[in-house]
Amino acid sequence: MPLIIKDEYPEKLFREDGKRLDGRELNELRPIKMEVGVIKSADGSAYLEWGNNKVFAAVYGPREVHPHHLAKPDRGILRVFYRMATYSVFDRKRPAPGRREKEISMIVSDCLEPILFLELYPGTSFEIFIEVVDADGGTRCASTTVAALALADAGIPMKSLVSAIAVGKIDGKQVVDLSGIEDKAGDADLPIAITWYNEEISLLQFDGEMDLDEMTKFLDIAKDALSKIHQMQLVSLKSKYITLKEGEGEKKR
Template sequence: MPLIIKDEYPEKLFREDGKRLDGRKENELRPIKMEVGVIKNADGSAYLEWGNNKIFAAVYGPRDVHPHHLAKPDRGILRVFYRMTTYSVFERKKPAPGRREKEISMVIADCLRPVLFLELYPSTSFEVFIEVMDADGGTRCASTTVAALALADAGIPMRSLVSSVAIGKIDGKIIVDLSGIEDKAGEADLPCAITWFNEEISLLQFDGDMNLKEMNESLDLAKDALKLIHEKQNEALKCKYIEIQKEEEKNSQENDNGGVDLK
C-alpha cells in the first residue's frame, strides 16, 4: 500500500500580525545570494540561492550545433536546458525531461534571446544548462535571472541583463515573490521578466484570476522588485573583480607602510 500524503495547505496565507507565513511583508523579496564563476569547465556559470531555491547555470558557446540540422545559416541559436534534479522537490521527480521542463526551457530561451546578438554568430549555438538543485516556488523566474548572469559571466556580448520575478495574489492581496506554498494555495501567479536595455517585458505568464486594476498594480510592484534584483545581479558580477582589486590595494598599502616603518 503506497503512502499517500495529501497536499495540505493552511487556510490563511497571512499571519495574524499581517505578515506572510514566512514573515515577509507583501512587497518583500526572499533573501537572494548570487555568485558567478562557480563551474570551472564551463565558459560562464552562476549560482543562485533565492529563498529555498538553489540553482546552477552554465553557459557554453559559441560552439558547433549538434544535431547539425538545427543550425541556422544566417544566425546562431540559443538553447536552454532547464532540468530539475530528482531530489529538488518533495516527491521524487522522474529524471526524464517532462512537458513542464520543456516548456520552461522554451520560455527562458525566448526571454533571453532579445538581449543576445545571435545574428553575429551564424551556424553556432549558445547553450545554457540550468540545474535546479532545490525548488521552492518561482524557479522559472530564478532560472531566468541566473541564466542571464551566467551569459554575462561568459563574456558573450549582450545588450543588457534580464531580471525576473513572480507576482501573485493570495487572500485577495497582491504580493511579490511567491514561495512554494503561496504558489500552490494562492489565487493568481504572474511571472514576469524585463530586459533592461529597453525596459520591455520579455516574459509574462499568467495563471489564476485577477482584474485589470490588480494586474496594473502587480506590474508596478514587479518593477520595484526587479530593480532590486538587477542591483543584486550587478553586485554579483562585479564582486569577483572588485575583491581582487581591493586586496591588491590593501597589499600595496601595507608594503608602502612597511617601507616607511623600516626607515
C-alpha cells in the first residue's frame, strides 16, 4: 500500500515578522550559483543552483539532424529537450516526457531562437539537453537561464544572453522569485524572460488573477531582478577564464 500524502499548503504565506516562509524579503532572490563547462563531452555546458533547484544543461551542435525530415533547407533548427529526473520532485516523476515537459521544451526553444543566427547553418541542428535533478518552483526560468549560459560556453555566435525569472502575487503582495510552495498556493504567477540585445521580452506566461496596473508594476520589479541575474551570468562565464589568468600571473611572479 503506497503512502499517500495530501498536498497541504499553509494558510499564510508570510511569517509574523513580515518575511516570507523561507525568510526572504519581498523582492529578494533565492541564493544562485552558476558554473560553466561542467560536462566535458558536451560542446558547451552549464550548471545552475537556484534555491533548491538544481539544473544541468548541455549543448551540442551544429550537427546533422535526426530524424532527417526535420531539417530545414534554408536555416538550422534549435531543439530543446527538457527532462526532470524521477527523484527531482516529492512523488516519483514518471520518466516519460509528458505534456508539461513538451511545453517547457517548446517555450525554452522559442525563447532562445531570436538570439541565434540559425540562418547561417542550414540543414543542421543545435540541441540543448536540460536535466532538472532537483525541482522547487521556477524550473522553466532556471532552464532558460542555464541554457543561455551553455550556448555561450559552446562558442555559438549569439546576440546576447537571456535571463528569466518568475514574479507573482502571494496573499495580495507582489513578490519576486516564487518558490515551489508559493507557486502552488499563491494568487498569481508570471514567468518572464528577456533578451538583452534589445531588451525585448522573450517569454511571458501568466497564471492567476491580477489587473492591468499590477501587471505593469510586475514588469518593473521583474526587470530589476533580471538585471541582477544577468550580472551573475556574466561573472560566471568570465570567471572560467579570469581565475586561470590571475593564477598564472601569480605563478609568473
